[in-house]
Amino acid sequence: MSSPDCEYRDSLSEILHLCSDILIKIAQGDTTQKIEITSDNPDIQRLINCINKLSQEVEVMINLTHELAIGICEHFDVLRRLYLGDFSATASEESSIEVVKMLGQLINKQKERFLDYIAEIKKQQEEIEKLYDQQRVTLSSVGVAILVSEEDMTVEFCNEEFERLTGYSKEEIEGKMKWTAFFSEKMLDRMIEYHKLRRIDPSLAPRQYETLLKDRYGNIKEVLLSVAMIPYTKKSIASVVDISERKRIQEQLIHSQKMESLGFLSERVAHEYNNILTAVLGFATLLNAKIEDQSLKNYVQKVIDAAERAKDLSKKLLIFGRKEELGEIKEVNLNKYLMDFSEFIKAVIGKDIEFVLDLPEEEIFYRIDPSHLEVILMNLATNARDAMPEGGKLTVGLKKISIDIEYSYTHPLVKPGSYILLCISDTGVGMDEKIKQKLFEPFFTTKPKGKGTGLGLSTVYGIVKQYEGHIHVYSEVNKGTTFKIYLPTTDTGKKTSIDKESLKGNETVLLVDDDEQPRQFFASILREFGYTVLEACDGQEALRIFNENKDSIALCIVDLVMPILSGLEVVKRIRQIKPNQKLIIMSGYPVSFKDMVSLEKNLSVEEILYKIREVLNKEG
Amino acid sequence: MADRTLDFSGLKCPLPILKLSAVYPEFKSGEIIEVIADCPTFERDIKTWCQKLGKTILNIEKYNNKVKVTIRI
Numbered sequence: 001m002s003s004p005d006c007e008y009r010d011s012l013s014e015i016l017h018l019c020s021d022i023l024i025k026i027a028q029g030d031t032t033q034k035i036e037i038t039s040d041n042p043d044i045q046r047l048i049n050c051i052n053k054l055s056q057e058v059e060v061m062i063n064l065t066h067e068l069a070i071g072i073c074e075h076f077d078v079l080r081r082l083y084l085g086d087f088s089a090t091a092s093e094e095s096s097i098e099v100v101k102m103l104g105q106l107i108n109k110q111k112e113r114f115l116d117y118i119a120e121i122k123k124q125q126e127e128i129e130k131l132y133d134q135q136r137v138t139l140s141s142v143g144v145a146i147l148v149s150e151e152d153m154t155v156e157f158c159n160e161e162f163e164r165l166t167g168y169s170k171e172e173i174e175g176k177m178k179w180t181a182f183f184s185e186k187m188l189d190r191m192i193e194y195h196k197l198r199r200i201d202p203s204l205a206p207r208q209y210e211t212l213l214k215d216r217y218g219n220i221k222e223v224l225l226s227v228a229m230i231p232y233t234k235k236s237i238a239s240v241v242d243i244s245e246r247k248r249i250q251e252q253l254i255h256s257q258k259m260e261s262l263g264f265l266s267e268r269v270a271h272e273y274n275n276i277l278t279a280v281l282g283f284a285t286l287l288n289a290k291i292e293d294q295s296l297k298n299y300v301q302k303v304i305d306a307a308e309r310a311k312d313l314s315k316k317l318l319i320f321g322r323k324e325e326l327g328e329i330k331e332v333n334l335n336k337y338l339m340d341f342s343e344f345i346k347a348v349i350g351k352d353i354e355f356v357l358d359l360p361e362e363e364i365f366y367r368i369d370p371s372h373l374e375v376i377l378m379n380l381a382t383n384a385r386d387a388m389p390e391g392g393k394l395t396v397g398l399k400k401i402s403i404d405i406e407y408s409y410t411h412p413l414v415k416p417g418s419y420i421l422l423c424i425s426d427t428g429v430g431m432d433e434k435i436k437q438k439l440f441e442p443f444f445t446t447k448p449k450g451k452g453t454g455l456g457l458s459t460v461y462g463i464v465k466q467y468e469g470h471i472h473v474y475s476e477v478n479k480g481t482t483f484k485i486y487l488p489t490t491d492t493g494k495k496t497s498i499d500k501e502s503l504k505g506n507e508t509v510l511l512v513d514d515d516e517q518p519r520q521f522f523a524s525i526l527r528e529f530g531y532t533v534l535e536a537c538d539g540q541e542a543l544r545i546f547n548e549n550k551d552s553i554a555l556c557i558v559d560l561v562m563p564i565l566s567g568l569e570v571v572k573r574i575r576q577i578k579p580n581q582k583l584i585i586m587s588g589y590p591v592s593f594k595d596m597v598s599l600e601k602n603l604s605v606e607e608i609l610y611k612i613r614e615v616l617n618k619e620g
Numbered sequence: 621m622a623d624r625t626l627d628f629s630g631l632k633c634p635l636p637i638l639k640l641s642a643v644y645p646e647f648k649s650g651e652i653i654e655v656i657a658d659c660p661t662f663e664r665d666i667k668t669w670c671q672k673l674g675k676t677i678l679n680i681e682k683y684n685n686k687v688k689v690t691i692r693i
Contacts, residue, residue: 065633069637
């Protein structure tokens with residue numbers, strides 16, 4: 001298009017002027033204008049054509065340049081957004097310029113690859129997190145206290161068991177506390193040195209060692225520490241096992257062995273001493289009878305009195321050594337006994353001390369020599385009184401308890417089973433650990449010289465051991481002391497509720513015992529309770545009677561020890577005749593057989609009848 | 621009132637939009653800027669640029685052979 005305002009329309013100079021104007025515009029980048037006029041002069045016309053051609057070419061170049069620039073700007077912007085994490089940015093893949101188009105495609109492919117890579121990393125991250133979680137749960141529930149420490153001793157991780165052991169929470173510990181806060185100061189220097197050495201070379205520090213843990217309340221616990229370095233890090237992982245209980249059990253065992261040795265020694269000494277005393281006492285008594293001089297008689301009497309006291313002392317030592325023969329063991333109603341005996345206790349402790357008797361509703365029976373009960377109660381009550389000079393409270397409790405296997409794991413000297421628990425508690429001055437350790441040793445006393453023999457508690461200990469029982473002592477200084485006496489029971493607790501009618505029967509029983517007295521005794525009881533009794537005084541007679549009456553005999557009670565044919569032989573032959581015959585072996589001492597019920601002769605009548613009924617009622 | 625003004629007078633296209641592309645990432649999103657240039661193809665360039673990069677043209681003003689374009693980043 002020509003310029004309509006051109007002043008030099010037709011002249012050469014006008015045309016040239018127009019041409020130069022157009023060239024200036026082209027130079028400025030304006031290619032919108034063209035020279036529309038024609039000239040007769042071929043040279044001029046060629047110039048016009050050239051200028052128009054130049055305009056066209058320059059326009060194409062300008063367009064290309066601009067498209068290239070816009071493409072660059074656009075891709076630059078997409079790359080920038082991707083760099084900033086905006087993955088919604090997508091490069092344009094449309095451009096007439098091949099390289100701009102390819103750059104757009106490349107950016108998009110790169111973005112896809114990058115996104116795949118991120119997805120892969122995320123997946124791996126999730127896997128790592130899962131493993132990490134699994135590891136955490138494993139470490140948390142492993143049942144042993146665990147902590148992971150950084151090189152600067154900060155605790156990075158600890159598990160629930162560690163929380164329990166120390167009394168601190170994870171929130172308080174992790175990333176905030178150093179492990180040094182959990183151990184006794186006196187162990188720290190050595191432990192810190194191990195910490196440093198381990199980071200130089202793990203073999204320079206022990207893998208496992210015992211140390212002292214301090215919880216948030218200042219309690220010290222003995223622990224076994226096992227430490228290892230975590231590979232590729234400067235962190236260490238440690239397991240902490242509380243061995244206080246184990247140590248306590250070890251000490252218990254050592255203590256019990258010590259008491260055992262002391263018992264043996266006491267018993268030997270007392271035994272020898274007794275022999276000498278028998279001679280002293282015997283000859284002194286003879287001498288006393290023979291001399292008539294009263295003043296000499298007085299001297300001899302003093303010798304006799306001193307020897308009697310010495311004999312009493314040796315008796316106590318024998319009790320401690322558990323060699324003193326058991327006196328009259330009988331079924332004692334403990335509730336009634338304690339109720340009656342509390343009057344004596346009240347007299348011993350005086351009015352300043354309140355006495356509480358805590359008895360269960362159910363009556364508890366126990367086979368014991370009542371004089372032993374008296375020794376136990378009097379000794380403990382006297383000690384309690386002495387521990388409460390300013391007054392206080394003495395409680396005597398009684399109950400039945402059952403000790404399970406788990407309890408016996410931590411108290412290896414106590415067998416699981418049923419026990420009678422006699423509990424004597426005072427609110428007195430208490431005692432420290434040192435005294436507690438020596439409490440039951442003979443001649444150990446905290447009383448002033450001349451006030452105590454030091455044999456009271458060792459006698460109690462001896463008596464309790466004689467019944468295969470245990471004594472546990474709990475004491476706190478200025479708070480009081482509790483003695484717990486566990487006496488094992490073999491009964492099933494049915495004694496108190498036995499209905500006499502249920503003990504009756506009408507079956508035929510063959511009773512075999514070579515000893516006439518017990519045989520007649522048992523026979524009369526069985527008859528009294530409705531049974532038909534066939535008696536045999538030896539094995540041969542028993543077999544003869546059994547052969548004749550095998551269909552009517554419901555039960556055979558056979559004494560274990562008999563001349564000619566032993567009880568076991570008789571049982572064997574009876575079984576050959578009638579394999580499913582119900583049988584009870586009877587003996588004077590406790591015995592047990594795998595496939596047969598045994599019966600102690602010294603059990604109470606009710607117990608014997610109960611056991612017989614139990615066997616008869618059993619099917620097959 | 622624009623937050624800032626960029627004067628590219630004297631620069632030949634497509635230099636103004638290339639310069640604009642280089643500096644605008646420093647601006648905050650939503651900022652109003654004025655871009656001035658005197659190249660005859662600038663107006664076409666900035667329109668394409670805004671369309672491709674998703675920016676809004678608020679005003680175009682021409683004076684003394686120059687073009688002033690107001691855009692929101």
